[in-house]
Amino acid sequence: MVISEKLDRFFDEKMKEYPTQRSFLVPMLLYTQDELGYLTNEAIAHIAKKVDLTELEVRNVISYYSMLRTKPLGKYHVQVCTNISCMLRGGEEVFEHCKQRLGIGHKQATPDGLFSLEEVECIGACSWAPAVQVNYDFHENLTPEKMDAVLDQYSRKAKQ
Amino acid sequence: MADLVSHPDETRVVSQRFGKGAADINRHLELDGYKAVQKALQMQPDDIINEVKTSNLRGRGGAGFSTGMKWAFVPKQSDKPKYILVNGDESEPGTCKDRLILEHDPHSVIEGVVIAGLAVGAKVGYVYIRGEYRYLVDIMRKAIADAYAKGFLGKNIFGSGKDFDVHWHTGAGAYEVGEESALMESLEGKRGIPRIRPPFPAIVGLWGGPTVINNVETLASVPHIILMGGQKFADYGPPKNGGTRLFCLSGHINKPGVYELPLGYPLKKMIYEVGGGIPNGRKLKAVVPGGSSTFVLTAEEADQMNMDFDSFSKRGEFLGSGGVVVLDDQTCMVKFALRVMKFYQHESCGWCIPCREGTDWLKKTLTRFHAGGGLKKDIDNIKYLAQNMLGRTFCPLGDAAAIPTMSIVDKWRSEFEAHLEGRPCPFEPEGSRTISELPVIA
Numbered sequence: 001m002v003i004s005e006k007l008d009r010f011f012d013e014k015m016k017e018y019p020t021q022r023s024f025l026v027p028m029l030l031y032t033q034d035e036l037g038y039l040t041n042e043a044i045a046h047i048a049k050k051v052d053l054t055e056l057e058v059r060n061v062i063s064y065y066s067m068l069r070t071k072p073l074g075k076y077h078v079q080v081c082t083n084i085s086c087m088l089r090g091g092e093e094v095f096e097h098c099k100q101r102l103g104i105g106h107k108q109a110t111p112d113g114l115f116s117l118e119e120v121e122c123i124g125a126c127s128w129a130p131a132v133q134v135n136y137d138f139h140e141n142l143t144p145e146k147m148d149a150v151l152d153q154y155s156r157k158a159k160q
Numbered sequence: 161m162a163d164l165v166s167h168p169d170e171t172r173v174v175s176q177r178f179g180k181g182a183a184d185i186n187r188h189l190e191l192d193g194y195k196a197v198q199k200a201l202q203m204q205p206d207d208i209i210n211e212v213k214t215s216n217l218r219g220r221g222g223a224g225f226s227t228g229m230k231w232a233f234v235p236k237q238s239d240k241p242k243y244i245l246v247n248g249d250e251s252e253p254g255t256c257k258d259r260l261i262l263e264h265d266p267h268s269v270i271e272g273v274v275i276a277g278l279a280v281g282a283k284v285g286y287v288y289i290r291g292e293y294r295y296l297v298d299i300m301r302k303a304i305a306d307a308y309a310k311g312f313l314g315k316n317i318f319g320s321g322k323d324f325d326v327h328w329h330t331g332a333g334a335y336e337v338g339e340e341s342a343l344m345e346s347l348e349g350k351r352g353i354p355r356i357r358p359p360f361p362a363i364v365g366l367w368g369g370p371t372v373i374n375n376v377e378t379l380a381s382v383p384h385i386i387l388m389g390g391q392k393f394a395d396y397g398p399p400k401n402g403g404t405r406l407f408c409l410s411g412h413i414n415k416p417g418v419y420e421l422p423l424g425y426p427l428k429k430m431i432y433e434v435g436g437g438i439p440n441g442r443k444l445k446a447v448v449p450g451g452s453s454t455f456v457l458t459a460e461e462a463d464q465m466n467m468d469f470d471s472f473s474k475r476g477e478f479l480g481s482g483g484v485v486v487l488d489d490q491t492c493m494v495k496f497a498l499r500v501m502k503f504y505q506h507e508s509c510g511w512c513i514p515c516r517e518g519t520d521w522l523k524k525t526l527t528r529f530h531a532g533g534g535l536k537k538d539i540d541n542i543k544y545l546a547q548n549m550l551g552r553t554f555c556p557l558g559d560a561a562a563i564p565t566m567s568i569v570d571k572w573r574s575e576f577e578a579h580l581e582g583r584p585c586p587f588e589p590e591g592s593r594t595i596s597e598l599p600v601i602a
Contacts, residue, residue: 019367022349027332065334083452084452084496085253085410088411088491121253121503121507122254124259125259126253126256126408137295
């Protein structure tokens with residue numbers, strides 16, 4: 001099985017909620033990525049078959065959505081917002097700090113595969129800026145010092 | 161989790177259950193939850209629409225269109241199924257209010273969907289939540305499941321003999337999908353490329369069926385309107401601008417946060433009293449009144465503005481999404497214009513040439529300009545490029561990129577001139593980095 005049976009069954013159930021087969025495609029791609037780390041060739045083929053599209057049609061959808069990826073990134077994907085509200089409160093400094101500390105740039109991963117970094121657009125945390133999402137978890141009202149604590153927390157989590 | 165704030169001037173309607181554990185269905189029921197749906201089930205569809213029309217509720221996503229009118233456009237008879245689609249793709253820079261509604265009161269959104277469905281004769285609703293908001297997708301999934309378990313959704317809701325289904329859906333990162341026709345494309349499992357209109361979604365929407373698309377806050381307002389009566393809701397705001405609104409204060413402000421204030425609330429009071437003023441003893445330079453797509457206001461203009469749709473539209477401007485971003489006097493407006501353009505360039509889907517080319521050229525020109533490589537003729541050229549996107553694209557993303565840019569060039573021309581020909585940005589401390597580059601293609 002390319003994806004877990006549990007996930008596959010979940011997709012089958014959700015697909016029943018729509019009048020066309022491909023409707024659940026975007027969430028399906030995102031949940032598959034969450035399980036596998038990225039959208040592998042095998043996963044794309046599997047999903048294409050499931051929704052009765054060609055692999056090319058599925059890739060065409062993937063390339064539109066900024067969260068979807070066809071290459072692996074870090075286990076903890078650090079997404080730093082530098083859009084206006086975050087920029088005004090130090091979002092760029094937080095991004096710069098992450099670059100220095102992790103020794104990587106935009107859309108790169110650390111050699112151990114633990115962290116990756118991305119400068120992202122507005123994540124809806126404007127009133128709690130500057131903000132970062134690590135995978136799906138929000139970290140808000142950050143400073144470079146607080147960002148260190150956030151990264152330390154994930155480093156520790158990885159060792160457990 | 162995002163912190164909640166409060167201020168005595170707040171009028172808590174949509175936010176009345178925030179911080180009270182109302183994501184739990186039993187707690188929600190203790191707080192008058194699902195009473196509005198039961199009331200609506202006793203009403204005629206036209207009476208529901210009229211109540212919403214009376215309330216003067218206007219779209220909270222940013223366009224400010226009358227919700228009651230939107231519902232009334234849906235044909236009574238339709239061969240194809242009708243749908244309600246909740247736009248929870250909150251991505252407008254400066255806007256973080258739907259997030260709080262989905263976190264603290266997801267059942268109010270479900271209730272709003274069902275009421276909208278009863279009004280227009282739809283039996284199915286979809287709640288589309290942006291991909292980054294996964295924790296809210298999980299909260300909504302649970303809320304929907306709990307509502308089914310109680311018999312509030314599914315077959316024969318509340319024993320009324322009527323059926324109604326609500327499903328959750330999620331995106332995967334795309335600002336443009338917040339535009340209604342792109343949202344439908346995305347829900348149909350495609351790239352979020354906008355559709356040409358007419359036909360409008362009320363006639364030909366999801367899978368060809370008539371579709372009502374409303375913002376999260378709009379639909380969360382509906383149950384309260386049904387319970388309190390449209391007139392009471394209307395009376396909170398000035399004429400034709402009914403009710404309250406969640407304003408998201410951010411940027412250079414002492415007390416950032418999401419505050420629910422009546423429409424028409426003075427912007428000056430919002431900044432200095434509700435938001436506690438500008439930090440570090442600095443002065444106000446500019447205000448983005450409702451997300452990055454709106455005309456940027458100078459401090460003098462901000463002093464006189466009231467925050468309702470018509471106060472802005474009579475100036476030919478927009479109230480927008482509720483995202484109020486405050487900029488102090490140390491902010492470089494060229495850099496600000498560049499950051500805004502970088503965003504639209506990143507998010508442009510490339511379908512319409514004026515937007516695809518315009519945002520890219522503007523980003524390049526502004527990058528060079530801010531770095532000190534600008535020429536005098538660039539200033540007019542920036543405005544010219546922006547003007548040529550305006551009204552020439554399928555969806556409003558092109559307009560959204562043009563509007564702030566044009567207003568910044570018009571109002572802060574002297575700051576552009578201060579960057580001319582090799583001079584470093586006057587606002588950047590020496591040796592600091594210039595604005596970082598996002599890739600042209602994500």
